[in-house]
Amino acid sequence: MSTLTIGQVARRVGIGIETIRFYERKGLIEEPPRRESGYRQYGEGDIERLVFIQHAKTLGFSLKEINELLSIRSRPDANSREIKEIASAKLADIDNKINLLKRMQQTLKKLVDQCPGDGPTCECPILEAMEMDDNGGVKMSD
Amino acid sequence: MSTLTIGQVARRVGIGIETIRFYERKGLIEEPPRRESGYRQYGEGDIERLVFIQHAKTLGFSLKEINELLSIRSRPDANSREIKEIASAKLADIDNKINLLKRMQQTLKKLVDQCPGDGPTCECPILEAMEMDDNGGVKMSD
DNA sequence: GTATAACCTGTACTATACTACAGAGTCAAG
DNA sequence: CTTGACTCTGTAGTATAGTACAGGTTATAC
Numbered sequence: 001m002s003t004l005t006i007g008q009v010a011r012r013v014g015i016g017i018e019t020i021r022f023y024e025r026k027g028l029i030e031e032p033p034r035r036e037s038g039y040r041q042y043g044e045g046d047i048e049r050l051v052f053i054q055h056a057k058t059l060g061f062s063l064k065e066i067n068e069l070l071s072i073r074s075r076p077d078a079n080s081r082e083i084k085e086i087a088s089a090k091l092a093d094i095d096n097k098i099n100l101l102k103r104m105q106q107t108l109k110k111l112v113d114q115c116p117g118d119g120p121t122c123e124c125p126i127l128e129a130m131e132m133d134d135n136g137g138v139k140m141s142d
Numbered sequence: 143m144s145t146l147t148i149g150q151v152a153r154r155v156g157i158g159i160e161t162i163r164f165y166e167r168k169g170l171i172e173e174p175p176r177r178e179s180g181y182r183q184y185g186e187g188d189i190e191r192l193v194f195i196q197h198a199k200t201l202g203f204s205l206k207e208i209n210e211l212l213s214i215r216s217r218p219d220a221n222s223r224e225i226k227e228i229a230s231a232k233l234a235d236i237d238n239k240i241n242l243l244k245r246m247q248q249t250l251k252k253l254v255d256q257c258p259g260d261g262p263t264c265e266c267p268i269l270e271a272m273e274m275d276d277n278g279g280v281k282m283s284d
Numbered sequence: 285g286t287a288t289a290a291c292c293t294g295t296a297c298t299a300t301a302c303t304a305c306a307g308a309g310t311c312a313a314g
Numbered sequence: 315c316t317t318g319a320c321t322c323t324g325t326a327g328t329a330t331a332g333t334a335c336a337g338g339t340t341a342t343a344c
Contacts (some may be wrong), residue, residue: 059246072263079260083257094250098240108229121220127225
């Protein structure tokens with residue numbers, strides 16, 4: 001079985017060398033065997049694991065959560081219910097983030113539309129909204 | 143004119159004392175005058191400024207951006223166009239974040255729906271999606 | 285045989301937004 | 315006058331996810 005150096009792995013996965021060592025320190029990937037020189041020796045399994053990490057990241061999982069997913073994945077008696085629960089929680093998480101952002105979007109869009117985009121800032125509805133204690137028709141709280 | 147201690151300000155605005163000092167260090171609020179003892183003396187203007195900061199935060203502005211908004215606000219010759227530009231940029235920013243999250247949401251929802259929530263993890267479509275190099279109908283890239 | 289590319293460890297720094305002390309001094313109530 | 319609450323400065327830690335060296339060793343190409 002051929003082995004890969006850290007640089008080859010980095011290029012194949014499309015991440016930085018430092019990132020791989022960082023993941024190792026974080027326990028996301030195992031410490032690989034070393035050559036006599038101390039150089040890390042990786043195999044195809046490490047590539048797969050790193051690709052898994054990248055994919056999980058694009059789905060919104062944090063490194064901590066990815067670590068959990070990985071340890072479930074490597075437990076032979078693991079049930080897919082465990083994975084589904086984590087994924088569902090993440091989905092709820094994403095829903096909440098979207099809702100929060102949508103509220104921000106709505107409020108801000110209203111203010112931007114109201115702003116003439118010219119004239120003194122003392123009449124700017126955007127600033128006014130942020131200055132006001134009780135608010136002129138625009139909700140500011142979460 | 144009455145003055146307020148940092149603790150009184152913190153209570154009125156609903157933030158921590160340390161946060162106020164942190165904002166001072168960051169230049170978001172000015173260094174207030176001091177009593178002979180060294181105690182900070184705040185006025186109503188400081189309360190308003192801190193409330194402004196809180197409101198801007200709920201609209202999604204970072205402290206750096208809030209600093210910009212504040213400095214524009216305090217410039218007498220400032221034009222509301224400057225504010226509108228910053229707000230529009232932030233709005234575009236929020237739109238992008240929402241779109242990214244929506245893509246995550248879609249992909250993840252599909253996977254969660256496909257997962258039986260029982261059985262071995264080797265058959266879990268969520269894990270499979272993250273493992274695969276080329277993907278089984280589910281897009282993983284941004 | 286030498287140049288240089290790649291690798292090693294360890295530490296420190298980036299950004300964001302706080303939060304938590306320690307140790308000392310001050311203020312207000314009883 | 316004492317006690318406890320409050321405030322001061324300065325430093326360090328939290329979480330997240332890396333990135334960037336310095337200084338030294340090893341591998342590889344010519």
